[in-house]
Amino acid sequence: MSDKNQTTFCRTLINHQRYPIDDPKRLERRRTIEECRKALAGDGCAVLNGFISPYGLECLLTEVEERKPLAYFSKSKKTNIYFSSDDPALPPDHPRRIFLERTNGFVTSDHFDDNTAARRLCYWPPLSRFIADCLGKETLYIYDDPVSNMIVNVGKPGTCFNWHFDTNEFTITLLLKPAASGGHFEYVPNLRSAEDENYETVRRVLKGDRRRVVRLDLKPGDLRLFLGRFSLHRVTQNTGDTDRLLLVMSFAERPGMIGSQHRIQELYGRVTDAHIEAERDRVRNDGLMD
Numbered sequence: 001m002s003d004k005n006q007t008t009f010c011r012t013l014i015n016h017q018r019y020p021i022d023d024p025k026r027l028e029r030r031r032t033i034e035e036c037r038k039a040l041a042g043d044g045c046a047v048l049n050g051f052i053s054p055y056g057l058e059c060l061l062t063e064v065e066e067r068k069p070l071a072y073f074s075k076s077k078k079t080n081i082y083f084s085s086d087d088p089a090l091p092p093d094h095p096r097r098i099f100l101e102r103t104n105g106f107v108t109s110d111h112f113d114d115n116t117a118a119r120r121l122c123y124w125p126p127l128s129r130f131i132a133d134c135l136g137k138e139t140l141y142i143y144d145d146p147v148s149n150m151i152v153n154v155g156k157p158g159t160c161f162n163w164h165f166d167t168n169e170f171t172i173t174l175l176l177k178p179a180a181s182g183g184h185f186e187y188v189p190n191l192r193s194a195e196d197e198n199y200e201t202v203r204r205v206l207k208g209d210r211r212r213v214v215r216l217d218l219k220p221g222d223l224r225l226f227l228g229r230f231s232l233h234r235v236t237q238n239t240g241d242t243d244r245l246l247l248v249m250s251f252a253e254r255p256g257m258i259g260s261q262h263r264i265q266e267l268y269g270r271v272t273d274a275h276i277e278a279e280r281d282r283v284r285n286d287g288l289m290d
């Protein structure tokens with residue numbers, strides 16, 4: 001598709017009047033970026049309400065509903081919030097020793113071909129430019145990973161994504177369909193820092209202390225930028241009878257990002273030739289494993 005066609009189409013997917021993200025001269029764009037940066041600097045979370053147009057939402061939802069049967073559900077596992085193993089030397093109520101259920105399903109990127117609205121939007125250069133500006137980054141590149149660069153998180157009734165910190169500095173998500181009840185995104189802003197794990201407060205949150213917990217009331221079509229490295233967060237149990245659907249886009253500051261064969265296999269149930277090749281290159285580059 002030509003750049004011009006992609007632009008015309010992508011403009012219809014977003015609420016372009018309010019978010020003219022491909023026009024740097026527009027005051028609305030500059031204002032949104034300013035507000036975003038302020039919100040991110042404050043508590044690590046920025047929401048762009050109604051970012052996707054009703055037409056865009058219809059296109060994206062139709063594509064996702066069609067592909068939902070292809071979702072991969074990794075075996076439900078109990079993990080601590082750091083994804084580390086148990087340490088019996090610590091007291092039993094230490095956060096590193098509190099293990100919570102994690103249930104998750106994903107429709108992966110390789111199920112969306114180049115003609116899908118999801119892919120056309122995620123690969124539209126003005127979108128990554130705009131997100132980079134909101135995050136204060138020089139340039140962002142969509143992951144090169146053909147499985148995980150754009151995934152749909154499927155939260156079935158009864159499932160939850162329990163408390164955790166992210167390994168990534170930021171995550172970019174679009175809510176397509178909320179749960180009919182439950183399935184709320186909650187976070188505890190700036191709970192830890194690079195210097196301090198703040199175990200005592202973390203422990204209290206895990207034991208049910210809600211004093212610092214913020215709950216977001218997200219609507220379909222809302223774009224969320226979130227810094228999850230220092231803010232503990234979760235999606236509460238989906239207590240409704242329909243699936244919660246969330247599109248997750250992955251960007252990095254360097255080009256060519258691709259997940260490790262092992263991690264992609266574990267999370268998404270399969271890998272592609274690109275992963276096997278990247279793994280081979282990794283081995284060759286560090287010269288350690290063969």
Ligand SMILES: [Fe+2]
Binds near residue numbers: 165166228233
């Ligand atoms: Fe997360």
